[in-house]
Amino acid sequence: MESITALKAGETGIVERITGGRSFISRVSAMGFTGNVEFTMLQNFSRGPLLVFLRDSQIALGRGEAEKIKVRRI
Amino acid sequence: MAASEQTAPDDKSFVIALAGQPNTGKSTVFNRLTGSRQHVGNWPGKTVEQKTGNFRYAGNEYLLVDLPGTYSLTANSLEERISRSYIIEEQPDLVIAMVDASQLERSLYILSELIMLPAPVILALNMMDVAKEQERKIDVNALEKALGIKVVPMSAARNQGVKELQDAIAEMRWGRMQYNPQKPEFKEEFVLLFKDIKKKIAGIIPSSYPADWAAVKLLEGDSEVVKVVKENMQAKEWTKMEETLSHYPDGVLLAAESRYNWIKEISEKVVSLPAGTKVPLRSKFDRAATHPVWGNFIALAIMMGALMAAMVIGMPAASAGMAGISVLSGILSNIMTGMPVWLTAAVIDGLVPGLGMALAMLFFVLAVFLVIAVLEDVGYMARLSYVTDRFMQRLGLQGKAFMPLFMSFCCNVSGVMGTRVIDSGKQRLIAIILAPIIPCAAVWGVTGFISSLFFSSGAVIIVAAMLAAVVLQLVLTSILLRRYVIRSESGGLIMELPPYHKPDWKNVAAYVWVRGKEFLKRAGSLIVLVTMAIWVLSYLPNESIETSYLASLGRLLEPVGGLMGMDWRLIICLMAGFVSKEAALASMAVVLGLGEAASSLTVLLGATVEHASLGAYLMTMISPATALAFIFAMLFSVPCIGTVGAIYSESRSLTWTLGAVLYYTLTSIVAGIIAYHIGLIIF
Numbered sequence: 001m002e003s004i005t006a007l008k009a010g011e012t013g014i015v016e017r018i019t020g021g022r023s024f025i026s027r028v029s030a031m032g033f034t035g036n037v038e039f040t041m042l043q044n045f046s047r048g049p050l051l052v053f054l055r056d057s058q059i060a061l062g063r064g065e066a067e068k069i070k071v072r073r074i
Numbered sequence: 075m076a077a078s079e080q081t082a083p084d085d086k087s088f089v090i091a092l093a094g095q096p097n098t099g100k101s102t103v104f105n106r107l108t109g110s111r112q113h114v115g116n117w118p119g120k121t122v123e124q125k126t127g128n129f130r131y132a133g134n135e136y137l138l139v140d141l142p143g144t145y146s147l148t149a150n151s152l153e154e155r156i157s158r159s160y161i162i163e164e165q166p167d168l169v170i171a172m173v174d175a176s177q178l179e180r181s182l183y184i185l186s187e188l189i190m191l192p193a194p195v196i197l198a199l200n201m202m203d204v205a206k207e208q209e210r211k212i213d214v215n216a217l218e219k220a221l222g223i224k225v226v227p228m229s230a231a232r233n234q235g236v237k238e239l240q241d242a243i244a245e246m247r248w249g250r251m252q253y254n255p256q257k258p259e260f261k262e263e264f265v266l267l268f269k270d271i272k273k274k275i276a277g278i279i280p281s282s283y284p285a286d287w288a289a290v291k292l293l294e295g296d297s298e299v300v301k302v303v304k305e306n307m308q309a310k311e312w313t314k315m316e317e318t319l320s321h322y323p324d325g326v327l328l329a330a331e332s333r334y335n336w337i338k339e340i341s342e343k344v345v346s347l348p349a350g351t352k353v354p355l356r357s358k359f360d361r362a363a364t365h366p367v368w369g370n371f372i373a374l375a376i377m378m379g380a381l382m383a384a385m386v387i388g389m390p391a392a393s394a395g396m397a398g399i400s401v402l403s404g405i406l407s408n409i410m411t412g413m414p415v416w417l418t419a420a421v422i423d424g425l426v427p428g429l430g431m432a433l434a435m436l437f438f439v440l441a442v443f444l445v446i447a448v449l450e451d452v453g454y455m456a457r458l459s460y461v462t463d464r465f466m467q468r469l470g471l472q473g474k475a476f477m478p479l480f481m482s483f484c485c486n487v488s489g490v491m492g493t494r495v496i497d498s499g500k501q502r503l504i505a506i507i508l509a510p511i512i513p514c515a516a517v518w519g520v521t522g523f524i525s526s527l528f529f530s531s532g533a534v535i536i537v538a539a540m541l542a543a544v545v546l547q548l549v550l551t552s553i554l555l556r557r558y559v560i561r562s563e564s565g566g567l568i569m570e571l572p573p574y575h576k577p578d579w580k581n582v583a584a585y586v587w588v589r590g591k592e593f594l595k596r597a598g599s600l601i602v603l604v605t606m607a608i609w610v611l612s613y614l615p616n617e618s619i620e621t622s623y624l625a626s627l628g629r630l631l632e633p634v635g636g637l638m639g640m641d642w643r644l645i646i647c648l649m650a651g652f653v654s655k656e657a658a659l660a661s662m663a664v665v666l667g668l669g670e671a672a673s674s675l676t677v678l679l680g681a682t683v684e685h686a687s688l689g690a691y692l693m694t695m696i697s698p699a700t701a702l703a704f705i706f707a708m709l710f711s712v713p714c715i716g717t718v719g720a721i722y723s724e725s726r727s728l729t730w731t732l733g734a735v736l737y738y739t740l741t742s743i744v745a746g747i748i749a750y751h752i753g754l755i756i757f
């Protein structure tokens with residue numbers, strides 16, 4: 001399993017697991033990140049926050065945050 | 075529902091709470107419904123904004139309460155706790171769940187939580203126009219059937235569906251509508267667990283808590299519900315409960331997944347998309363605006379433009395306001411001839427300048443809020459936060475704090491009030507306290523004048539040193555605050571970038587108008603009061619600044635001033651900066667015996683300073699080291715009355731306000747002393 005930061009712009013994947021504390025999980029899951037959800041990477045430069053599209057919306061994720069989201073490419 | 079027994083209209087207000095995720099159009103609906111009958115304040119004891127408004131429909135009165143926009147209703151943030159405890163404890167008669175039809179899946183999430191709470195819910199399916207543009211078809215009847223609640227399709231910005239929403243509200247009020255909400259279902263393995271939990275917490279949880287809801291919240295490890303249950307349960311029982319719950323360490327995720335599965339099931343039935351359009355195309359502008367390099371340039375250009383716009387609107391209006399003081403003073407002194415001298419002086423030298431100050435600042439506040447409102451409404455603000463976030467995180471703040479801090483360069487009052495764009499209470503408090511560190515236009519005016527006078531070409535270096543000092547103080551103060559005073563929930567960036575929208579001028583106007591009114595009512599009255607107090611201090615006992623109580627205070631502080639190379643007269647000038655930064659220069663002319671003798675400090679508010687003669691005189695009076703000390707003491711000085719008023723009205727806390735005043739007094743003195751001694755070495 002790799003973390004979501006490994007995906008390049010335009011690639012899609014499925015969220016497998018989210019690690020981290022309860023409050024972190026609660027925040028990202030409210031924004032749509034849960035197990036089995038399909039997403040598309042919109043922007044991922046080597047530094048700075050990522051932009052991800054999922055559940056009809058564009059979400060910005062700090063790199064530190066993104067490391068905790070483990071995904072599978074499709 | 076008490077309302078269902080009603081058959082005839084009555085006068086009692088029917089209370090409606092407006093809930094929804096950010097950017098779903100809550101404010102738009104709120105403004106359309108209530109027009110100018112709105113009131114902005116804070117939730118009791120909180121830095122979170124509370125908006126309420128009234129409207130009449132079909133002869134009946136309704137009270138609308140705008141809940142903070144949040145993505146969910148867990149106990150993670152202050153805003154979420156406020157929203158849900160309002161619904162649970164205050165028991166509104168109805169909740170309107172605002173949902174964005176163009177982002178149905180994500181925005182229905184809040185409904186999946188609201189529907190578990192006791193208040194009846196109707197769904198406002200907003201942004202239907204956007205959904206239509208995307209060729210996204212939503213079967214409203216099917217959605218109604220699936221949810222078991224009324225669904226009102228609308229495009230609030232185009233004023234479509236507002237009437238239908240009011241109809242639906244009235245139908246609910248008189249109990250003429252079906253309400254059979256379908257609730258999210260959890261996987262089979264949880265059904266037994268919930269049954270077990272519910273049995274154990276029966277009679278333990280407050281009667282206002284729905285049992286189903288409390289059970290799910292326990293699974294999620296919701297801090298508030300856990301605390302309540304733990305406190306009311308016998309220790310042995312609680313240990314058993316904890317044991318049960320420990321089998322589900324990722325309860326939050328399970329609960330969220332169940333809710334989203336429920337939503338997915340429904341949305342698959344009711345939404346149809348044209349084939350092959352899963353991910354929307356991003357515009358060229360949005361790509362550039364979020365780019366790690368170009369994004370900064372765009373942000374810089376837009377912010378410079380915004381600052382300029384605010385100045386261009388604010389400055390002339392403010393100086394017109396100040397000029398109005400002398401006109402008004404003239405008229406009043408004619409009218410008041412024959413009345414006691416102290417009374418005339420109190421009105422003309424104390425009250426009128428205070429009013430002028432409040433008015434001048436009002437224009438800055440309006441100008442800055444106009445700019446903020448447009449950027450926010452269009453959707454750019456989120457992009458700005460996105461690109462500035464990395465830098466702001468170093469200050470322990472979110473990207474959202476960038477805008478208000480930047481606007482503080484124009485006027486600290488508007489910067490402090492601008493912190494309203496920050497949606498986390500704690501983060502907002504930090505930004506409120508930090509905003510006065512940014513030197514406003516007036517501070518630059520005063521310090522620029524003195525540095526170009528004393529250091530001619532070296533002034534550039536001084537300005538660079540000042541900027542460096544400002545950044546340093548921002549960093550140090552924020553570390554101090556976060557380490558010892560406000561433990562912020564901050565964390566990294568997790569933010570939605572909402573779709574761009576055309577600005578809705580009604581929204582913008584309502585935003586600016588309501589803020590202006592608020593400013594006058596709260597900060598404005600405080601400004602007038604404090605100005606009056608300063609007038610008294612600088613007028614008594616002899617009707618002259620030089621022999622006033624204020625001067626005595628200046629003399630008392632001379633030992634401290636000595637460390638900065640200042641005598642009591644310069645100390646008074648620094649203190650005058652508390653009234654307004656411009657007044658510091660005006661008071662110099664007076665206390666240095668250059669201008670006409672003035673009867674009080676506040677009279678100088680509208681005074682014009684003749685820079686040339688003041689400059690020449692200053693050069694002979696003080697040393698470069700003292701000038702340097704004055705510049706830095708001024709840079710770090712106590713916020714002016716207006717800013718202090720704004721800090722109080724925004725933080726609603728006397729402790730924070732006085733704490734900030736004390737803190738900045740100290741930093742001002744320390745900066746002055748350091749600068750003086752560096753000056754002594756250099757010159």
Ligand SMILES: Nc1nc2c(ncn2[C@@H]2O[C@H](COP(=O)(O)OP(=O)(O)OP(=O)(O)O)[C@@H](O)[C@H]2O)c(=O)[nH]1
Binds near residue numbers: 101201232581
């Ligand atoms: N196209 C379209 N735009 C809308 C509609 N309703 C609101 N908007 C726009 O959507 C944006 C967000 O609306 P707001 O009313 O500020 O949303 P809000 O829910 O109050 O947002 P927060 O205060 O951030 O929680 C604004 O630019 C509105 O003009 C609509 O029905 N159609």
Ligand SMILES: [Mg+2]
Binds near residue numbers: 100101102143
């Ligand atoms: Mg709003």
